[in-house]
Amino acid sequence: MLSARGAPADEWCGVAKGAVRVSSVSLSGKQITLTYVEPGTWFGDISLFDGMPRTHDSNSHGETTLLVVRKADFKELLSQHVELYDALLRLNCRRLRLMFDQVEDLNTRPLASRLAKQILLLARSYGVAQGEEIRIGLQLAQEDLAQLLGASRQRVNQELKGFERDGAVRIEPTRLVVLSKEKLLAISAR
Numbered sequence: 139m140l141s142a143r144g145a146p147a148d149e150w151c152g153v154a155k156g157a158v159r160v161s162s163v164s165l166s167g168k169q170i171t172l173t174y175v176e177p178g179t180w181f182g183d184i185s186l187f188d189g190m191p192r193t194h195d196s197n198s199h200g201e202t203t204l205l206v207v208r209k210a211d212f213k214e215l216l217s218q219h220v221e222l223y224d225a226l227l228r229l230n231c232r233r234l235r236l237m238f239d240q241v242e243d244l245n246t247r248p249l250a251s252r253l254a255k256q257i258l259l260l261a262r263s264y265g266v267a268q269g270e271e272i273r274i275g276l277q278l279a280q281e282d283l284a285q286l287l288g289a290s291r292q293r294v295n296q297e298l299k300g301f302e303r304d305g306a307v308r309i310e311p312t313r314l315v316v317l318s319k320e321k322l323l324a325i326s327a328r
Contacts, residue, residue: 148208148209149182149206149207149208149209149212150180150181150182150183150206150207150209150212151180151181151182151196151204151205151206152178152179152181152204152205152206152207153175153177153178153179153180153181153203153204154177154203154205155201155202155203156177156199156200156201156202156203157175157176157177157198157199157200157202157264157276158174158175158181158197158198158199158202158204159171159174159175159196159197159199160175160181160194160195160196161195161196161197162194162195163195169195170285171282171285171286172285172286173286174199174260174263174264174276174286175196176264180229181196182196183212183230184230186209186212199276199277200277243255244288247328248328249289249293249294250297250300250325250328251325251326251328252287252326253283253287253289253298253325254301254306254322254323254325254326255326256286257274257301257307257314257316258316258319258322258323260274260276260278260314261274261316261319263276264276265316270317271308271316271317272315272316272319273313273315274313274314274315277312277313278312278313278314279312280294301321301325304321305317305318305321306318306321306322306325
């Protein structure tokens with residue numbers, strides 16, 4: 139485990155390769171996937187700034203390489219490079235905008251649209267082009283995909299089967315293959 143909910147904030151992490159699964163535990167004790175942190179993305183800085191405990195669990199998902207900056211080094215870096223404050227402010231503004239987009243999508247878009255949009259995001263972040271197809275390199279069970287969308291696995295399965303019939307994706311065990319970005323874009327725009 140990289141960091142645990144309630145753990146002290148003692149490091150700032152950046153994903154260099156692979157993915158980090160950010161999760162929470164439901165009232166019933168079930169672990170729920172909230173997001174995957176992709177390469178080039180940093181996390182853990184909020185707790186370093188506000189001094190409060192971490193709010194979620196973070197686990198590497200498959201083979202992952204992280205850049206880890208200790209709290210003391212983070213503070214030293216900020217004192218020597220005050221321009222980093224602006225970069226971190228922009229990073230957190232981007233996160234906030236993404237969060238608002240997700241809340242808006244959850245409340246205004248049908249599941250098919252949200253699912254198509256999520257598959258396109260995963261393909262952009264973890265896609266491996268193979269001719270005309272894009273294989274999402276992240277091992278992702280339908281339950282995890284459903285959790286990312288706030289939906290049931292059964293509903294996500296139904297939508298994925300429809301996408302497959304329409305020639306937009308191919309479903310493989312723990313993998314999705316994008317066959318047509320254009321079809322997914324059209325579904326996501328509905």
